Amino acid sequence: MNKAQGARTPTRIAKTGPLRVAGAMSGTSLDGVDIAVIDTDGHDILGFGASGYREYSAAERKVIAAGFGKWAGAEVQAAAQIVESAHLEALDAYREVDLIGFHGQTLAHAPRLQGTLQVGCGDVIADTLGVPVVWDFRTADVQLGGEGAPLAPFFHHACARYAGLTGPVAFLNLGGVGNLTWVDPSIERPESEGALLAFDTGPANAPINDLMQSRLGLACDKDGKIASGGEVETGALELFLAEPYFSRMPPKSLDRNDFSEMIALVTELSDADAAATLTAMCAAGVAEAMQHCPRLPERVLVTGGGRHNPVLMQMLAVSLDCPVVPVEDIGLDGDMLEAQAFGYLAVRVARGMPTSCPGTTGVRAAVGGGTVSMPSQ
Numbered sequence: 001m002n003k004a005q006g007a008r009t010p011t012r013i014a015k016t017g018p019l020r021v022a023g024a025m026s027g028t029s030l031d032g033v034d035i036a037v038i039d040t041d042g043h044d045i046l047g048f049g050a051s052g053y054r055e056y057s058a059a060e061r062k063v064i065a066a067g068f069g070k071w072a073g074a075e076v077q078a079a080a081q082i083v084e085s086a087h088l089e090a091l092d093a094y095r096e097v098d099l100i101g102f103h104g105q106t107l108a109h110a111p112r113l114q115g116t117l118q119v120g121c122g123d124v125i126a127d128t129l130g131v132p133v134v135w136d137f138r139t140a141d142v143q144l145g146g147e148g149a150p151l152a153p154f155f156h157h158a159c160a161r162y163a164g165l166t167g168p169v170a171f172l173n174l175g176g177v178g179n180l181t182w183v184d185p186s187i188e189r190p191e192s193e194g195a196l197l198a199f200d201t202g203p204a205n206a207p208i209n210d211l212m213q214s215r216l217g218l219a220c221d222k223d224g225k226i227a228s229g230g231e232v233e234t235g236a237l238e239l240f241l242a243e244p245y246f247s248r249m250p251p252k253s254l255d256r257n258d259f260s261e262m263i264a265l266v267t268e269l270s271d272a273d274a275a276a277t278l279t280a281m282c283a284a285g286v287a288e289a290m291q292h293c294p295r296l297p298e299r300v301l302v303t304g305g306g307r308h309n310p311v312l313m314q315m316l317a318v319s320l321d322c323p324v325v326p327v328e329d330i331g332l333d334g335d336m337l338e339a340q341a342f343g344y345l346a347v348r349v350a351r352g353m354p355t356s357c358p359g360t361t362g363v364r365a366a367v368g369g370g371t372v373s374m375p376s377q
Helices: 058-066 074-094 122-129 139-143 153-162 205-216 222-228 234-241 261-265 271-290 310-319 337-350
Strands: 019-026 032-040 045-055 099-110 115-119 133-135 169-174 177-183 196-203 300-303 324-326 371-373
Touching: 019 074, 019 337, 032 074, 032 337, 045 074, 045 153, 045 337, 058 074, 074 099, 074 115, 074 122, 099 122, 099 337, 115 139, 122 133, 122 371, 133 337, 153 169, 153 177, 153 196, 153 337, 169 271, 177 271, 196 271, 205 222, 205 261, 205 271, 222 271, 222 310, 234 261, 234 271, 261 271, 271 310, 300 310, 310 324
Parallel strands: 019 099, 099 133, 169 300, 300 324
Antiparallel strands: 019 032, 032 045, 099 115, 133 371, 169 177, 177 196
């Protein structure tokens, strides 16, 4: 891609003081690209700015999905082109920022084997938009023995302190894969021992979305309407919970397709029963995960698309021993939290601060990942 005509002269990354950053996130649920502006010095959240969303078309989803589980080749390259073009379109209105945090799109994640792969080149984004870009957030963590995921916990810690919380809470992100962050906001630094514990809980929206797409041509089970008319197949749920992943101690992480056999467990069920069973699997994975928390959180703050599913939220409320509420209850935007997280992390990368630690990814020591791409002059 050629550099955009008329791109502004880039603002060099400030050494001190707050930065205005646009974070960009494309999750494994493949709904689209989230953009969110955040003001931060890398320690504290100082305020939130505008946000936006660029939905993927059905054709774009198909191209990106064809690259899932692959590490190289034509399908990966095709997915990368879609990811870059969609992000450039989404970010075009956000050039007047100091920095962009560009996560890219995860296609494959096997930290103990091949590593982790997020497609989309930060150099292309920086050159086209004329703004410094931080990207490739996960590789350094994996190279130092970490899981490379989840990476939002340091931001969750900052969110809890921004909201004035003092007791332990849990942030539950229900995107394509579910992940849980247990936070003790009374501890000032996220990398300090005891401040954080984070790990993937299991599959969340991804298998439900895949079921809806394959059977009904729908992107998702909107508002849980299909699941609300079905019954949970307890035998399939028991087989799901027998997976060794749930007995592993955290930190631990998953690839989008690690539980692809879930679809096979519901093949013989009606659409409604299959949707209800997959939704129950998501909730059951979270319930299992809560057993690993150092102590019971005062509440579970749910973020991501899953909080819009009343069937799933009710299942969580019944399964967990503490209140389960949308993250909006503390004044945050659950649709944009992941994008905001990568804006926040971008500042930490640019300033040489850690972005993960043993309690969040199992990395051997606190580490700051990421690559900074400056626009070519």
